[in-house]
Amino acid sequence: MAAPRTITILGSTGSIGTQTLDVIGRRSTEYQVRYLTCNTRVDDLVAQARVFQPYGVAIREESAWRRFQELYPDFAGPVLRGEEGLCEAAADEQNDVVLSAMVGFSGVVPTMAAIRSGHVIGLANKETLVSAGAIMTAAARAHGATLLAVDSEHSAIAQCLVGERFSDVARLIITASGGPFRSLPANEFHAITPERALRHPNWSMGSKITIDSATLMNKGFEVIEARWLFDLPSEKIDVIVHPQSIIHSMVEFVDGSVKAQMGVPSMLVPIQYALTYPVRLPLDVPSMDLAAIGSLTFEAADTERFPCLRLAYEALRTEGSAACILNAANEVAVAAFLAGDLPFTGIAEVIARTLDHMEVVAHPSLDDIVAIDGESRRRAAEYLSN
Amino acid sequence: MAAPRTITILGSTGSIGTQTLDVIGRRSTEYQVRYLTCNTRVDDLVAQARVFQPYGVAIREESAWRRFQELYPDFAGPVLRGEEGLCEAAADEQNDVVLSAMVGFSGVVPTMAAIRSGHVIGLANKETLVSAGAIMTAAARAHGATLLAVDSEHSAIAQCLVGERFSDVARLIITASGGPFRSLPANEFHAITPERALRHPNWSMGSKITIDSATLMNKGFEVIEARWLFDLPSEKIDVIVHPQSIIHSMVEFVDGSVKAQMGVPSMLVPIQYALTYPVRLPLDVPSMDLAAIGSLTFEAADTERFPCLRLAYEALRTEGSAACILNAANEVAVAAFLAGDLPFTGIAEVIARTLDHMEVVAHPSLDDIVAIDGESRRRAAEYLSN
Numbered sequence: 001m002a003a004p005r006t007i008t009i010l011g012s013t014g015s016i017g018t019q020t021l022d023v024i025g026r027r028s029t030e031y032q033v034r035y036l037t038c039n040t041r042v043d044d045l046v047a048q049a050r051v052f053q054p055y056g057v058a059i060r061e062e063s064a065w066r067r068f069q070e071l072y073p074d075f076a077g078p079v080l081r082g083e084e085g086l087c088e089a090a091a092d093e094q095n096d097v098v099l100s101a102m103v104g105f106s107g108v109v110p111t112m113a114a115i116r117s118g119h120v121i122g123l124a125n126k127e128t129l130v131s132a133g134a135i136m137t138a139a140a141r142a143h144g145a146t147l148l149a150v151d152s153e154h155s156a157i158a159q160c161l162v163g164e165r166f167s168d169v170a171r172l173i174i175t176a177s178g179g180p181f182r183s184l185p186a187n188e189f190h191a192i193t194p195e196r197a198l199r200h201p202n203w204s205m206g207s208k209i210t211i212d213s214a215t216l217m218n219k220g221f222e223v224i225e226a227r228w229l230f231d232l233p234s235e236k237i238d239v240i241v242h243p244q245s246i247i248h249s250m251v252e253f254v255d256g257s258v259k260a261q262m263g264v265p266s267m268l269v270p271i272q273y274a275l276t277y278p279v280r281l282p283l284d285v286p287s288m289d290l291a292a293i294g295s296l297t298f299e300a301a302d303t304e305r306f307p308c309l310r311l312a313y314e315a316l317r318t319e320g321s322a323a324c325i326l327n328a329a330n331e332v333a334v335a336a337f338l339a340g341d342l343p344f345t346g347i348a349e350v351i352a353r354t355l356d357h358m359e360v361v362a363h364p365s366l367d368d369i370v371a372i373d374g375e376s377r378r379r380a381a382e383y384l385s386n
Numbered sequence: 387m388a389a390p391r392t393i394t395i396l397g398s399t400g401s402i403g404t405q406t407l408d409v410i411g412r413r414s415t416e417y418q419v420r421y422l423t424c425n426t427r428v429d430d431l432v433a434q435a436r437v438f439q440p441y442g443v444a445i446r447e448e449s450a451w452r453r454f455q456e457l458y459p460d461f462a463g464p465v466l467r468g469e470e471g472l473c474e475a476a477a478d479e480q481n482d483v484v485l486s487a488m489v490g491f492s493g494v495v496p497t498m499a500a501i502r503s504g505h506v507i508g509l510a511n512k513e514t515l516v517s518a519g520a521i522m523t524a525a526a527r528a529h530g531a532t533l534l535a536v537d538s539e540h541s542a543i544a545q546c547l548v549g550e551r552f553s554d555v556a557r558l559i560i561t562a563s564g565g566p567f568r569s570l571p572a573n574e575f576h577a578i579t580p581e582r583a584l585r586h587p588n589w590s591m592g593s594k595i596t597i598d599s600a601t602l603m604n605k606g607f608e609v610i611e612a613r614w615l616f617d618l619p620s621e622k623i624d625v626i627v628h629p630q631s632i633i634h635s636m637v638e639f640v641d642g643s644v645k646a647q648m649g650v651p652s653m654l655v656p657i658q659y660a661l662t663y664p665v666r667l668p669l670d671v672p673s674m675d676l677a678a679i680g681s682l683t684f685e686a687a688d689t690e691r692f693p694c695l696r697l698a699y700e701a702l703r704t705e706g707s708a709a710c711i712l713n714a715a716n717e718v719a720v721a722a723f724l725a726g727d728l729p730f731t732g733i734a735e736v737i738a739r740t741l742d743h744m745e746v747v748a749h750p751s752l753d754d755i756v757a758i759d760g761e762s763r764r765r766a767a768e769y770l771s772n
Contacts, residue, residue, distance in 0.1 A: 159643060163549020168666040173676075240676055250648070255662075256671035257545060257655050262636070262644040269643055276641075280554040285642035290559075290626055290684035298676035 004032045007275060008095045010086060010110050011102035012036040013044040015206060016124040016150060016271065020099050021048060023272045027281055035080075035089035039106070040064045046071045055094070058085040060106070087113035097275055099150065100125050103206075104331075105373055108132060112366065115145045122274030124150040130221050131324040132369045133228030147229055148274045153222050154229055155270030156248035156261035161230075162278050164253070172232060173250040173258070174222055175242040176301060179214040182243060186305050192344035194337060211334045212308075215347055216301065220312020224323050227316055234316045239301045239309065246288065246296055263288050307348040311355065321361040321372045328376035329354035336384050354380045390418045393661060394481045396472060396496050397488035398422040399430040401592055402510040402536060402657065406485050407434060409658045413667055421466075421475035425492070426450045432457045441480070444471040446492070473499035483661055485536065486511045489592075490717075491759055494518055498752065501531045508660030510536040516607050517710040518755045519614030533615055534660045539608050540615055541656030542634035542647035547616075548664050550639070558612055559636040559644070561628040562687060565600040568629060572691050578730035580723060597720045598694075601733055602687065606698020610709050613702055620702045625687045625695065632674065632682055649674050693734040697741065707747040707758045714762035715740035722770050740766045 007024065011017045017036075024031045037058040038045045042065075049057055049072060058080035059065040065081045080088050090098050090113040098114035099122040100107055107125035114121050116139060123129065128136055129149070140147050148158055153174050161169070180199050181192065197214040198207060212218035216239075223237050250260040263269055264286045272283050290296075303310035308330070315322040333350040336342035342350065354376055361368055393410065397403045403422075410417045423444040424431045428451075435443055435458060444466035445451040451467045466474050469492075476484050476499040484500035485508040486493055493511035500507050502525060509515065514522055515535070526533050534544055539560050547555070566585050567578065583600040584593060598604035602625075609623050636646040649655055650672045658669050676682075689696040694716070701708040719736040722728035728736065740762055747754055 159645060161549075163547075163664065165665050242676075247646075252673065253666050255655055255658055255666045255669040256649050256652070256673060257659070257666070258648040258674050259545060260633075260646045260648055262646055263642050266642070269641055272641055273643070278549065279551050280639050280641045280643070283641040287638065287642060288644050290628075291686040294684060296682045296684075298680060298682075300677040 004030055005096045005275060006032045006034045006094050007097050007099065008035040008037075008089055008092060008114075009033070009099045009101060010037050010090055010107065010114070011039070011100070011125075012048055013038040013041040014101055014103060016101040016267070017099070019267055020101065020271050020275070021052060023268055023275065023283070024052065026284065030281060031275065034092055034095055037086050037089055037110075038064070039102070042067045042071065049075060056080060056089065058089040060086060083109060086110040090114035091117040093117065095119050097122060099271075099274065100128065101150070105131070105370075108366070108369075112136070112139060115139045115147075116143050118143045118145050120146045120148065120274075120277060122148050122150045122271070126221050126225065127327060129225040129228045130327045131373060132366060133224065133323065134363075135366050135369070137228045137231070146277075148277055149225055149229055150267075150270050150274050151222070152245075152248040152265065152267070152270050154225060154249070155273050157226065157230060157251055158277070159261045159273065160249075160251040160259040164251075164259075166231075168253045168255075169230070169232065169251055170236070170254045171252040172226055172230060172237045173252060174219065174226060174237065174239050175245070175247050175249050176216060176219045176239055177213070177245045178241040178243050178299075178301075179216065181214055181305070182241060184305070189305060190343050190345050194340065197337075197344065207338060208331070208334055211337060211347075212330070215308040215344070216306035217308035217312060217330055217347075219301070220309045221327070223309075223312055224316050234313055241299045241301050242296065244293065244296055246290075246293060308351065311348060311351055315355065318360055319362070321358075321364045321369065322355065324364070324369050324372050325355055325358045325360070325376040326351060328373045329380040332377050332380035332384065342384060350380050350383050353383050390416055391482040391661060392418045392420045392480050393483050393485065394421040394423075394475055394478060394500075395419070395485045395487060396423050396476055396493065396500070397425070397486070397511075398434055399424040399427040400487055400489055402487035402653070403485070405653050406487065406657050406661070407438060409654055409661065409669070410438065412670065416667060417661065420478055420481055423472050423475055423496075424450070425488070428453045428457065435461060442466060442475065444475040446472060469495055472496040476500035477503040479503065481505050483508060485657075485660065486514065487536070491517070491756075494752070494755075498522070498525060501525045501533075502529050504529045504531050506532045506534065506660075506663065508534050508536045508657070512607050512611065513713060515611040515614045516713045517759060518752060519610065519709065520749075521752050521755065523614045523617070532663075534663055535611055535615055536653075536656050536660045537608070538631075538634040538651065538653070538656050540611060540635070541659050543612065543616060543637055544663070545647045545659065546635075546637040546645040550637075550645075552617075554639045554641075555616070555618065555637060556622070556640045557638040558616060558618060558623045559638060560605065560608055560612060560623065560625050561631070561633050561635050562602060562605040562625055563599070563631045564627040564629050564685075564687075565602065567600055567691070568627060570691070575691060576729050576731050580726065583723075583730065593724060594717070594720055597723060597733075598716070601694040601730070602692035603694035603698060603716055603733075605687070606695045607713070609695075609698055610702050620699055627685045627687050628682065630679065630682055632676075632679060694737065697734060697737050701741065704746055705748070707744075707750045707755065708741065710750070710755050710758050711741055711744045711746070711762040712737060714759045715766040718763050718766035718770065728770060736766050736769050739769050
């Protein structure tokens with residue numbers, strides 16, 4: 001990389017956003033920060049802006065936007081406001097890479113703005129592809145944007161695919177740690193508490209995604225994302241449980257050859273890869289020592305004990321708005337589980353009921369998706385209150 | 387691949403040669419056979435020529451060459467003779483890929499002819515790179531030839547490197563099955579018989595290479611080949627023991643990311659990859675089932691019990707003609723072991739003594755290499771007779 005890459009981070013104060021700035025800070029001459037954006041955490045944004053000196057910032061919430069100007073009156077660049085401001089930052093012509101790291105559905109519209117401007121998009125926002133995969137990928141094709149998922153699994157697959165012909169791919173094999181309940185007998189699942197479910201063996205993440213890992217819904221979402229990122233049908237996307245999380249995912253080719261991407265679990269690797277794709281920069285992470293690790297183990301994923309994975313495959317095969325309903329119902333159910341209002345086994349039940357009772361729209365628009373998302377949440381909440 | 391690829395096989399009647407024709411026979415419309423060649427096994431060559439209808443043949447031995455014309459008088463194409471004939475076949479302008487699968491040192495000169503004509507060369511002949519790596523790779527660079535090794539390890543590395551920048555490579559990790567004596571206590575090595583050493587756990591190969599696998603010299607040769615194929619110093623080439631032989635080798639990059647190529651052990655995969663590089667064709671080999679395999683294990687290579695691996699690293703660091711001496715002395719020592727004239731532990735001793743007593747030439751020519759090879763064999767034989 002000769003010239004520094006110009007990066008905009010949508011959601012720079014969240015977990016992936018701050019780790020992205022960590023990556024950038026390690027080799028600051030290689031990157032130029034264009035925009036940093038946040039929703040409400042303006043104190044953090046001010047601190048980031050003082051260190052990284054972005055060209056501009058964008059703040060979704062009105063009062064936070066005003067507060068930024070009070071806290072940092074001599075900030076020289078544009079201070080954009082609201083969703084419109086986020087979209088302007090996302091679409092800025094100077095961006096080489098836009099990292100979309102906003103939480104939840106709020107990321108969809110600004111991410112679409114980035115896609116429409118034809119950038120490389122690092123997607124840390126799962127909702128974008130799970131709920132609106134067909135729309136997002138069609139837009140990316142139309143505008144020549146490259147979508148890279150910023151998680152270890154899809155980054156692994158993208159790394160295995162560089163230099164390969166897409167038509168030579170036979171199958172994707174997504175690895176799953178199996179979560180904290182991999183070996184728990186089926187008859188003990190009803191008694192799982194939020195506290196136990198929040199203890200993930202390999203990754204430290206937010207509480208929503210940690211519960212999704214415990215139910216394997218997170219893996220189901222990754223299967224759906226892979227379907228869109230790599231344009232493959234669900235029959236060509238397998239999941240295998242690999243408790244050590246050293247192999248991050250694999251690609252099997254038509255000649256029987258399998259390529260895997262591996263390493264000590266660290267989000268810094270896929271984050272930096274999205275920023276530097278398709279080349280690499282040195283990164284100071286622990287080197288993988290297989291002799292010390294000794295053994296990598298594998299087992300089939302059990303959709304009896306983990307029905308969320310089966311529901312995700314079913315939603316994927318149903319197509320249309322089914323995955324949007326799946327995602328919305330899951331979010332409501334997980335929140336209820338975390339609040340102590342739903343047993344662990346109830347999560348899949350709420351999702352299955354919501355999927356059963358919502359009509360599936362075959363070719364939803366982005367507006368349809370927003371409406372279906374809302375309606376699915378209302379339905380899921382209804383089942384909960386009964 | 388739109389047009390069929392034109393293939394010449396140097397040494398088509400050997401183990402790799404016949405497996406290459408097996409690969410070609412499976413998808414005959416994708417390939418055109420230009421020349422088939424052999425040393426003496428003319429009956430086999432006639433049978434191959436009748437099936438594969440090559441443009442021409444080349445036969446090294448005079449009497450075999452005459453016999454071909456008696457056995458197949460109506461063969462329409464050129465029937466070339468001697469090393470000159472092999473070189474003409476290798477250098478033919480119509481060749482897209484030349485597969486160099488001759489056994490031993492006799493492959494060096496025809497392989498050089500193929501390199502000089504600027505083809506893709508599939509190298510199954512280890513001696514070429516081990517003994518004359520500097521010369522061969524300099525010629526390949528000068529003539530724009532691409533060297534691909536036809537073995538599972540270097541093919542794995544080449545597959546991990548497609549689409550990557552060479553400057554992003556931090557380290558190669560070559561896997562070794564560990565051979566039949568991986569877990570044998572050091573004090574039992576002196577009693578190893580040829581019969582026991584010929585039972586390799588994962589691969590069925592010729593007797594010379596099977597003994598080289600049992601001593602780990604084969605892995606040492608692969609380290610030396612990797613040094614030349616991928617232009618990396620010995621410090622950046624590691625060996626790890628992986629008894630299941632599912633991961634065929636790995637590449638670590640500067641960002642801590644590791645790519646591996648995996649699959650059920652089969653020579654057909656690297657052979658076909660050399661023929662179709664850098665794209666792939668479907669190949670009917672068993673699909674890798676990690677859940678059924680269950681566990682992949684790894685351990686450090688033990689150069690105490692397997693000193694041949696250490697000797698190979700030392701020869702590589704010494705540079706010049708050292709690896710040529712190593713290879714020649716090893717060939718003599720292995721033949722003596724197979725004949726029952728040398729204990730297993732004597733193999734490394736003969737090599738070490740030969741290396742100690744031969745002067746190393748810093749920049750040998752191809753003629754020097756031929757002379758050093760001969761002299762090393764004489765010296766090694768001398769130590770044996772004492």
